[in-house]
Amino acid sequence: MNHNENHFWIESGFTLVELLVAVAVAGILGTGIMSLYINNSKTYETQNLVTEAQQNVRAGMNALTRDIQMAGFDPDKIASAGFLQAGTGSLQVTMDLDRNGTIASGDENVTYAINGSGHLGRNTNTVAENVTALGFAYSIDSDNDGQLDVDDNGTPGDLTDDRLIWAVIGANGNWWDLDTDGDGTIALADDSDGDDLINGVDTGIAADLDDIRAVKIWLLVETSRQDRTGGPTLDFVVGDRVVHSNDGLRRRLLVTSVNCRNMGI
Secondary structure, three states: OOOOOOOOOOOOOOOHHHHHHHHHHHHHHHHHHHHHHHHHHHHHHHHHHHHHHHHHHHHHHHHHHHHHHHOOOOOOOOOOOOEEEEOOOOEEEEOOOOOOOOOOOEOOEEEEEEOOOOOEEEOOEEEEOOEEEEEEEEEEOOOOOOOOOEEOOOOOOOHHHOEEOOEEEOOOOEEEEOOOOOOOOOOHHHOOOOOOEOOOEEEEEEOOHHHEEEEEEEEEEEOOOOOOOOOOOEEEEEOOEEEEEOOOOOEEEEEEEEEOOOOOO
16 A cells, blocks of 8 residues: 655745844844943943032132131231232132131141142142142222222212222232123133233232232133043133133033131221
């Protein structure tokens, strides 16, 4: 008895075309995922750098503010505490914290400046790192009437257009007002000749450090390394200087005014 046996083979799997399509799709998806990962990684790194810079600039500003507020602390009026130096990028203040009538080194005699490593130094201690620039301007009471000096714009008695003078000591020993255009702000426009230095306007008032009543502080810090997304190109006014940023580093500028509550008392 003959039996006709029919055998069927069912082939399974993918054709070459299907495999190529799958590989192409996987490649596109993989490229997209990798690109998203890289972008997210760069964004995360940028955020960390910016956060680091913000914390750094706040730490430096807090230290500056605390000491400048105490400048001239001399309740017994025998230690001659006050400002020993009032520069555009550094200052030195004294205070009689222990009320013994003398000024000691250390916390009673404090100097702020940027050292060669880009650190903001409080005497020999570092209070902020990666500092690009530090700037100061001073508000004064030159006639000791208890009021800060203002520019009355030629109309004495008219308080509506008065503006506070923020000045630095010029080469002739006078206070020079940094708001050269009189608009109430210290900005790029005050660098009238574009040489990255605000020369100021001579107030005709002889500089006397005992007349200082307030200090405006500019503190510009930079990130510890370049931003892989490319840092922005920006211009910053820091005191009497203009600082250009185009090196791939991100920067944060903090500006504040501090009343010297112990000066003029």
